Amino acid sequence: MRIKIxxxxxxxxxxxxxxxxxxxxxxxxxxxxxxxLPVLLELGILRKLFVGTSKFLLPIGDVxxxxxxxxxxxxxxxxxxxxxxxxxxxxxxxxxxxxxxxxNYLEAANYPNFVFSQLHIYLPSLRFYASFQVLxxxxxxxxxxxxxxxxxxxxxxxxxxxFRGALILPLVIxxxxxxxxxxxxxxxxxxxxKKYISVSPEKRNKLPDLGDYYYKIxxxxxxxxxxxxxxxxxxxxxxxxxxxxxLNRYSLFPRKLVTGKLENKFFSENKNYNETIYYIVAKGVxxxxxxxxxxxxxxxEEISVLYKDGQIKNFSNVEYSLExxxxxxxxxxxxxxxx
Amino acid sequence: MIALVPLTYLILLIWLKLSFxxxxxxxxxxxxxxxxxxxxxxxxxxxxxxxxxxYKYSIFEIMxxxxxxxxxxxxxxxxxxxxxxxxSIQENTELKLGDELxxxxxxxxxxxxxxxxxxxxxxxxxLAKKLSAPVIFLMIFGVILISRGFYLPIRGWDAISLYDARxxxxxxxxxxxxxxxxxxxxxxxxxxxxxxxxxxSVIHTTLYSTGFSGVMWVYAxxxxxxxxxxxxLLKKLEINRLLKISLFAAVAFNxxxxxQMNIAYTNLxxxxxxxxxxYYLIKYIWDRNNKFLIISAMLLSFANWTRNLxxxxxxxxxxxxxxVFTYKKLHILKKMILSIVYTAISLLTRTVWTYYxxxxxxxxxxxxxxxNILISRxxxxxxxGNLVGIVFFIFTALTPILLxxxxxxxxxxxxxxxxxxRHSLIETALVIVFITMVALMLGGTLYFSTTFTWWDKIGxxxxxxxxxxxxxxxxxxxxxxxx
Numbered sequence: 001m002r003i004k005i006x007x008x009x010x011x012x013x014x015x016x017x018x019x020x021x022x023x024x025x026x027x028x029x030x031x032x033x034x035x036x037l038p039v040l041l042e043l044g045i046l047r048k049l050f051v052g053t054s055k056f057l058l059p060i061g062d063v064x065x066x067x068x069x070x071x072x073x074x075x076x077x078x079x080x081x082x083x084x085x086x087x088x089x090x091x092x093x094x095x096x097x098x099x100x101x102x103x104n105y106l107e108a109a110n111y112p113n114f115v116f117s118q119l120h121i122y123l124p125s126l127r128f129y130a131s132f133q134v135l136x137x138x139x140x141x142x143x144x145x146x147x148x149x150x151x152x153x154x155x156x157x158x159x160x161x162x163f164r165g166a167l168i169l170p171l172v173i174x175x176x177x178x179x180x181x182x183x184x185x186x187x188x189x190x191x192x193x194k195k196y197i198s199v200s201p202e203k204r205n206k207l208p209d210l211g212d213y214y215y216k217i218x219x220x221x222x223x224x225x226x227x228x229x230x231x232x233x234x235x236x237x238x239x240x241x242x243x244x245x246x247l248n249r250y251s252l253f254p255r256k257l258v259t260g261k262l263e264n265k266f267f268s269e270n271k272n273y274n275e276t277i278y279y280i281v282a283k284g285v286x287x288x289x290x291x292x293x294x295x296x297x298x299x300x301e302e303i304s305v306l307y308k309d310g311q312i313k314n315f316s317n318v319e320y321s322l323e324x325x326x327x328x329x330x331x332x333x334x335x336x337x338x339x
Numbered sequence: 340m341i342a343l344v345p346l347t348y349l350i351l352l353i354w355l356k357l358s359f360x361x362x363x364x365x366x367x368x369x370x371x372x373x374x375x376x377x378x379x380x381x382x383x384x385x386x387x388x389x390x391x392x393x394y395k396y397s398i399f400e401i402m403x404x405x406x407x408x409x410x411x412x413x414x415x416x417x418x419x420x421x422x423x424x425x426x427s428i429q430e431n432t433e434l435k436l437g438d439e440l441x442x443x444x445x446x447x448x449x450x451x452x453x454x455x456x457x458x459x460x461x462x463x464x465x466l467a468k469k470l471s472a473p474v475i476f477l478m479i480f481g482v483i484l485i486s487r488g489f490y491l492p493i494r495g496w497d498a499i500s501l502y503d504a505r506x507x508x509x510x511x512x513x514x515x516x517x518x519x520x521x522x523x524x525x526x527x528x529x530x531x532x533x534x535x536x537x538x539x540s541v542i543h544t545t546l547y548s549t550g551f552s553g554v555m556w557v558y559a560x561x562x563x564x565x566x567x568x569x570x571x572l573l574k575k576l577e578i579n580r581l582l583k584i585s586l587f588a589a590v591a592f593n594x595x596x597x598x599q600m601n602i603a604y605t606n607l608x609x610x611x612x613x614x615x616x617x618y619y620l621i622k623y624i625w626d627r628n629n630k631f632l633i634i635s636a637m638l639l640s641f642a643n644w645t646r647n648l649x650x651x652x653x654x655x656x657x658x659x660x661x662x663v664f665t666y667k668k669l670h671i672l673k674k675m676i677l678s679i680v681y682t683a684i685s686l687l688t689r690t691v692w693t694y695y696x697x698x699x700x701x702x703x704x705x706x707x708x709x710x711n712i713l714i715s716r717x718x719x720x721x722x723x724g725n726l727v728g729i730v731f732f733i734f735t736a737l738t739p740i741l742l743x744x745x746x747x748x749x750x751x752x753x754x755x756x757x758x759x760x761r762h763s764l765i766e767t768a769l770v771i772v773f774i775t776m777v778a779l780m781l782g783g784t785l786y787f788s789t790t791f792t793w794w795d796k797i798g799x800x801x802x803x804x805x806x807x808x809x810x811x812x813x814x815x816x817x818x819x820x821x822x
Contacts (some may be wrong), residue, residue, distance in 0.1 A: 101589050147493070164753075164820065167819075170742045171585055171589055171746065174593075174742045174743065180590065193490065196490045234526065241528065245525040245528055247499065247500040249500075253504070255453075257525070259526055261526045262524045262525070266524050328651060
């Protein structure tokens with residue numbers, strides 16, 4: 001059975017229907033972007049209702065918005081209503097894109113989740129909103145050319161059927177996504193420039209993406225002899241970096257490295273070992289408990305401890321124990337020379 | 340010693356120019372980059388491990404290979420006139436390398452480098468005539484990227500603890516086989532140093548041995564080669580100019596790919612080698628020049644020497660076999676010889692690595708299973724709960740490149756259902772590579788899901804391993820859209 005749509009009825013529906021689609025689709029997007037705004041959070045169950053409805057209706061809203069953009073461009077000459085609404089589509093599109101670009105830059109310039117934690121704006125939804133605005137603007141622009149300037153050379157890109165158009169659309173969104181990353185790239189480039197280009201080669205070769213680890217391992221290196229054994233914590237949640245033997249070896253090579261778990265095996269296989277043996281003294285956190293390394297008694301010739309403020313404390317001829325290390329306070333790393 | 344690196348580069352560049360008379364400047368640069376880096380990552384390792392020659396001689400070894408190649412081109416092919424008796428020809432065709440090449444290369448970009456060989460004068464680089472605006476842009480872009488690479492330190496966790504760490508240990512005199520003894524008292528990373536082939540580590544070693552303090556500019560070279568090949572492929576297609584620029588920008592400025600320039604991982608080098616291999620495979624299909632097929636196999640071999648976990652080379656070999664065997668003008672014997680040569684060259688490094696591992700450590704565990712174990716694990720993985728988990732994992736991990744997969748999908752549907760034109764050979768070759776990648780992606784995840792408990796925690800690594808989909812999808816779509 002085929003449903004016949006009366007043209008006159010359709011013309012009556014359009015002036016009401018299109019603004020509803022316009023407002024509805026934008027509203028659903030805005031609700032999802034601002035879902036964690038304090039004002040909305042106060043609404044309680046109503047907020048859940050709004051967010052749930054928006055998630056449910058958003059795909060339909062965006063599909064209708066897509067066809068609305070085509071329809072508005074087609075009817076551009078048929079009255080002020082279409083012109084005004086199409087201009088609104090364009091304005092909303094550019095505003096959302098600009099805001100998305102700006103908030104992405106803020107995120108890149110500060111830290112991950114900055115925009116959400118400080119401004120309560122849910123960035124993934126804003127990116128989604130902006131991606132679709134690119135699509136709407138692109139479709140509106142091409143439809144406008146198609147209906148108003150059918151001989152335009154730009155139409156040649158998409159003028160060969162549905163599939164060609166279907167290929168162009170994801171391409172446009174890809175280009176937009178690449179463009180959206182531009183703030184990140186610019187910020188990263190600026191940071192890299194500041195961090196490396198104006199500094200000496202020695203400083204430049206520090207390990208930039210491992211945080212404080214570099215300072216810890218540099219301390220261990222400067223307090224241990226090359227021809228020695230260094231026993232380090234076993235790799236775990238508490239010691240993800242200083243417990244990682246290959247990572248430690250990058251800075252400590254050619255020192256022989258032994259993980260804490262295989263300490264007994266090393267001593268049983270090397271009973272007459274004459275070189276100096278060091279222990280890395282470390283503190284880590286697993287869930288809520290603080291874990292120290294080493295955990296057993298050791299007669300130490302010397303213990304050097306680096307604190308977070310750069311201060312270094314030295315202890316000579318002490319017996320290392322858990323009590324001793326707990327009394328060291330908030331230290332960064334230590335090196336124990338065993339007797 | 341540092342000066343030997345650009346000198347070797349120049350020798351390889353001249354060799355390539357002599358080998359391929361009609362070669363564009365960008366292609367020349369892209370291929371020279373990859374061949375130099377590929378040799379730097381392979382030759383010193385083989386000589387260290389099998390001939391005991393230390394890494395401090397690396398650059399001399401590569402230079403020797405480069406000189407051997409150019410000598411073969413000039414002498415063995417009897418192109419140099421002073422090997423000919425006819426003095427009248429000699430007058431017109433003397434080698435002018437010394438004068439023009441040195442003077443013009445160092446002085447001005449607008450100059451012309453010339454090398455006179457048998458059969459007339461070869462313009463090494465006719466810069467003034469041929470350079471278009473996009474080429475100038477891409478060259479300046481490349482120079483900027485290389486320059487910034489000199490200032491970057493090694494970045495990326497695995498880059499520090501594995502790739503560059505191996506390089507520093509190689510420099511100290513250790514061989515790769517000896518590195519496993521260092522992990523004697525490590526309960527967690529026993530085979531870590533043998534988990535990847537040594538391509539990038541040996542490149543680092545070679546450069547450090549010549550006096551370079553940083554090596555991140557190498558990754559800019561890989562990126563340059565990658566985008567140059569992409570540009571050259573798109574340039575040759577008959578599609579709208581705006582569309583070409585869009586397709587190029589969609590790949591070249593993808594944040595995932597750009598980000599790889601700042602970390603010394605193996606994904607970008609692997610993708611650059613594979614793209615180079617694909618470029619020459621396409622050129623072979625266009626021109627049917629066997630030299631292109633050899634270069635394609637060589638670059639694929641370098642890719643296998645960079646990473647061996649993802650056997651994507653299977654797709655390239657299948658595509659090549661298809662391209663060779665569907666060429667009607669070729670005798671069946673030649674088809675077979677070409678196919679065997681291509682497969683042998685591309686598999687050479689992988690075979691060397693497999694045997695090296697077998698001799699050094701036997702096996703490095705479940706990442707290189709036997710065929711029987713593989714089939715058994717795949718069979719174990721085929722239950723509904725696991726399949727749902729795998730689909731979810733793949734979908735989540737590949738989200739950043741889903742639009743490229745969508746592009747490929749629409750292109751495939753269009754070509755198969757709608758377009759009246761038959762699939763061209765190149766389109767089929769691209770589809771073969773893509774389907775192989777998808778099959779390996781699914782098969783690999785199925786295997787991992789029943790082998791490792793951490794299989795669903797490696798989404799980032801999984802995504803990087805499938806980065807080739809980005810250029811592959813865009814190149815395919817470009818061919819589909821061609822008039």
